Amino acid sequence: RAKSMGRNRFEFFNHNLQADIINTKRTADEILAGIDNCEFTAWYQPQFSARTMELTGVEALVRWKHPSKGLLTPDKFLRIADEINVVQMLDRIVLETALRDKMRWAAHGITVPKVSVNVSARRLHDGSLLESLADLHIRPGELSFELVESIFLDESEDVASQNLERIKALGIDIEIDDFGTGHTSIVSLLKLKPKRLKIDRQLVKPIVNASQERALVSSIIEIARSLGVETVAEGVETAAHAELLRDLGCDILQGFAFSRPLSFDDFSAEATGTGWRLAS
Ligand code: C2E
Ligand code: MG
Ligand code: MG
Ligand code: MG
Numbered sequence: 001r002a003k004s005m006g007r008n009r010f011e012f013f014n015h016n017l018q019a020d021i022i023n024t025k026r027t028a029d030e031i032l033a034g035i036d037n038c039e040f041t042a043w044y045q046p047q048f049s050a051r052t053m054e055l056t057g058v059e060a061l062v063r064w065k066h067p068s069k070g071l072l073t074p075d076k077f078l079r080i081a082d083e084i085n086v087v088q089m090l091d092r093i094v095l096e097t098a099l100r101d102k103m104r105w106a107a108h109g110i111t112v113p114k115v116s117v118n119v120s121a122r123r124l125h126d127g128s129l130l131e132s133l134a135d136l137h138i139r140p141g142e143l144s145f146e147l148v149e150s151i152f153l154d155e156s157e158d159v160a161s162q163n164l165e166r167i168k169a170l171g172i173d174i175e176i177d178d179f180g181t182g183h184t185s186i187v188s189l190l191k192l193k194p195k196r197l198k199i200d201r202q203l204v205k206p207i208v209n210a211s212q213e214r215a216l217v218s219s220i221i222e223i224a225r226s227l228g229v230e231t232v233a234e235g236v237e238t239a240a241h242a243e244l245l246r247d248l249g250c251d252i253l254q255g256f257a258f259s260r261p262l263s264f265d266d267f268s269a270e271a272t273g274t275g276w277r278l279a280s
Contacts, residue, residue: 028084030066031077035089039065042097043261046276047116047232047254050246053278055271057114059146059254060098061261062090087120092132094118099136099143101264110271116144116175124160133170140171146198148177164192175232180220189227197224201235201255207248208240218248225249239278 034040044058064072081087098115105112123129124147145167164174173195176188180203189197199220206213224231233245236255245253257279262270270276
């Protein structure tokens with residue numbers, strides 16, 4: 001009986017594995033077709049000064065206008081896009097879309113001081129990124145790259161840090177994304193000298209109710225400040241979070257309390273309407 005159970009189990013997993021492989025292959029093909037058909041675009045989540053509540057910029061986030069499944073968020077495709085090595089292409093689409101949309105907003109009288117884009121590790125190591133950036137004529141402070149810390153820990157660290165210096169020299173700011181999770185190191189702050197540090201939403205979420213987490217976030221903000229690095233809190237979901245983070249000295253706030261990520265049109269409508277309202 002044990003034996004037959006074991007066999008049943010094996011077949012069960014085997015079956016799922018096969019289904020997984022077929023699904024992955026299908027999604028991979030759809031991603032490639034989607035790139036050709038311009039189905040990928042950027043949505044925008046606003047960021048606000050904690051002190052003045054003014055718009056400081058937006059984070060551009062990749063979205064897939066899937067022909068049959070509707071709008072898809074990155075959790076549905078980014079892992080597979082990474083496996084087939086096309087995240088760099090998506091990053092490039094998002095970067096170009098975001099810079100173009102920033103100009104479209106300006107033409108509509110909407111000032112978006114800065115756009116931040118997420119940049120995958122591989123893209124940072126690849127020299128073609130720098131070539132494509134040199135042609136863009138970026139004004140200092142208007143573009144920012146969000147990088148996750150794991151980027152800085154692999155064997156080609158030197159190449160990456162050289163590329164980082166070149167990126168900074170082009171007037172592009174560097175932000176450390178998802179700080180406080182994964183391979184966090186304070187040393188990386190000293191080495192990279194980023195413009196901003198984004199505190200991960202896992203750390204932000206408990207601060208209103210849990211004093212230890214609050215103390216931790218407070219310390220991160222203090223350390224960043226002592227190094228001249230600005231702090232951005234992500235995942236700010238309530239007005240209570242926003243107030244507390246402001247009191248702790250956090251510079252910039254981003255999260256559902258202010259707005260979910262929006263399409264270009266919806267963002268434009270919000271920005272020209274009655275103004276952003278803080279959800280409680
Ligand atoms: P991230 O860079 O940390 O981006 C923030 C994510 O948190 C976004 O999810 C955003 O919608 C979500 N978020 C914002 N405010 C809140 C909040 O108050 N509560 C909660 N629960 N969530 C909030 P999204 O757009 O699904 O993106 C997920 C991740 O996918 C991003 O995390 C980033 O790592 C990656 N990603 C997104 N766009 C790109 C891209 O163009 N290129 C690359 N390489 N990665 C991207
Ligand atoms: Mg990000
Ligand atoms: Mg983040
Ligand atoms: Mg995050």
